[in-house]
Amino acid sequence: MTLDAARAFKIGTLHSAVLLFNRVIWLKMKVICAIINFSNRALNSNLGIIIMESENNKKSLFPVNPNSKYSVIIFLAALIVIIGITFLMWFIGLVNQSAVRLCLVLLIIVAYTAVAVTAMFLTGQQKQLVPSKNKLWLQILIGVGIAAFLCFFVGILPILCGTSFVGSHSDMSVGQILLAAMQDILFVGVGEEIVFRGYIQNQFTIWLKKCKWLAPLIAAVLFGLWHLINGSLIQVLFTTVIGCVFGYAKYFIKDCSLLSVIIAHGLYDFSLVLLTCFML
Secondary structure, three states, X not given: OOHHHHHHHHHHHHHHHHHHHHHHHHHHHHHHXXXXXXXXXXXXXXXXXXXXXXXXXXXXXXXXXXXXXXXXXXXXXXXXXHHHHHOOHHHHOOOOOHHHHHHHHHHHHHHHHHHHHHHHHHOOOHHHHOOOOOOHHHHHHHHHHHHHHHHHHHHHHHHHOOOOOOXXXXXXXXXXXXXXXXXXXXXXXXXXXHHHHHHHHHHHHHHOOOXXXXXXXXXXXXHHHHHHHHOOHHHHHHHHHHHHHHHHHHHHOOOOOHHHHHHHHHHHHHHHHHHHXXXX
């Protein structure tokens, strides 16, 4: 082999080695890029999963499962607060001005109603608060019917028999009657039914899956005991029976909703006020 041929061979070999080296470097870079891309995708995927899990955890915090131990804690806390707010009624008697007393009573009703509504939202039971548009007129009619039934058997019939469960005659002005209508229909009926039939009865219906029929009775007993604030055991028994009527009407009558018993309660209370005005 001549000198020129040897030199050409060396140059060719070196050139081939450089090309091979460049090829290896290129393949190595391709592999590194592929690994980086895969790692980025995996990292983004994991971050997405973490973010989604975090969002899901945030969403699942509230409302809690109404059949979980947390619902028991919320129920007990709400019940204690409602009882505490209600017992403020004892101090209202110390107020001399009737207008101020009425305003304080309405504020207390709004306060314990707000507690029950909050508990319902925390446990995912807020749908109870929205009346169904389906057969709305029937829900209203059922409420009026329950009120008329109670008014007749509790108010009118005993008077016709020479006795009274609603007290004695009272003289009231038109303004006082309108205020009584506002208090009973727009506040008392709404507040007490949201607390006892909307929240408490529905909560026990969820808890007592195998004996749901006990839920209206438990709510009615609590409703009666709640009236201990008036200081009369007879009223406790009486309101327990009335609570059973409202509760079991809502439980057994197909189209009887929370709206129905709210209307029934408000109209029934106001009808007793009207009876005392017309009693001889």
